[in-house]
Amino acid sequence: MAIRILFLGPLRDLAGCEEMTAAAPLDWAGLLKLVGQDVAEVLAGDRIHLACGGRVLANKTELSAQDGDEVALLPPVSGG
Template sequence: MAKLVFLGRLEDRAGTAEMTVPAGALSDILTTLDPALALDLLGERVRMALNGELVPDNRAVVLSEGDELAFLPPVSGG
């Protein structure tokens, strides 16, 4: 199993801060999620961090057993 972590507004959309999913290609995992959430997670301004390191190309993400993939929404300051 692998873990998805949702931060900021993405946590609100997912209804949870974390979700355990089977390991595998991100594209396959996203098909099991609510379509609106999957669309938000693939937004061009959403960054991903795999095991604490930013992912440069989210199309190639494959999760292995024990991996953690965090979704980082855009942040605004004030």
């Protein structure tokens, strides 16, 4: 089994795909390396959050995804 990484909202356009898979385990540094420089630069900003296994991480740099986990990259929400 692998880790599923989901790109939501404008991150999907930037990544050029809706999702990708990664080998476990996956930490913050591994995620940044995997997604490429453009996406990594955006992820490093304060406005993007991560969810792992259905829980939004308070500190995204503490990512520790294991086999079967889903990591969602959450852009800022807008609306009215």
